[in-house]
Amino acid sequence: MLCTGCIVAGAWAGRVRANRRLDPRRSPLSDKLGDFIKSDAFANTIDLAMRRDAVRAGSRAVLRGRIDQLGALSGVWNNTTSHEVREHVAAVMRAGLRRDDRVALDQGDSFTITMPGLDERAAVRVADRLRRKLAQLRLPQLGEEARLTASFGVAAERFGDDTQGIYARARRALDAAVAKGDDHVVPASEIEEIMLLPAPAPSPSQTPSASAA
Numbered sequence: 001m002l003c004t005g006c007i008v009a010g011a012w013a014g015r016v017r018a019n020r021r022l023d024p025r026r027s028p029l030s031d032k033l034g035d036f037i038k039s040d041a042f043a044n045t046i047d048l049a050m051r052r053d054a055v056r057a058g059s060r061a062v063l064r065g066r067i068d069q070l071g072a073l074s075g076v077w078n079n080t081t082s083h084e085v086r087e088h089v090a091a092v093m094r095a096g097l098r099r100d101d102r103v104a105l106d107q108g109d110s111f112t113i114t115m116p117g118l119d120e121r122a123a124v125r126v127a128d129r130l131r132r133k134l135a136q137l138r139l140p141q142l143g144e145e146a147r148l149t150a151s152f153g154v155a156a157e158r159f160g161d162d163t164q165g166i167y168a169r170a171r172r173a174l175d176a177a178v179a180k181g182d183d184h185v186v187p188a189s190e191i192e193e194i195m196l197l198p199a200p201a202p203s204p205s206q207t208p209s210a211s212a213a
Contacts (some may be wrong), residue, residue, distance in 0.1 A: 061123035070109035
């Protein structure tokens, strides 16, 4: 009887230890996860994410765009055809944007899109997506094989920027995109970094020699 009791007690103790090892709440991974959640690193990660979301919520971006083909054809079409094409293109772009984004058709072949809560990098991704979407659009007015292309200038709000400043920066970025040719996206920071670069040093051939002095 004593031996049988010892065997039963040993089996029960072994089962308890096995259950404890298999319990996910007592696994080494769970213990490490719990330690990480309680650590300062986890709190700093959450704080950084909240700050980033707050900055994005208070920011906005502007896309100034141009349908490359419409400028050349606007003088050929009548006003009704030109209006129909512009509205069709605007509807396609609106379908690819969020509810709070706004598309405004400017004079001629250009348009403006305002997007709250986006930084420049996110706005550039939106411009690239719209550019690819418009490239898939086929308009009878352009011909069956014609491919629609768009150029975009992108600017995002910086500290101290007012509405007119953002629009002006986006317009300059669009001018740079058009200068590159059809179907380009240029962020304002790209051309502003070039403008801030120091002037190149003069070459030795341009430096007057001491004897000439």
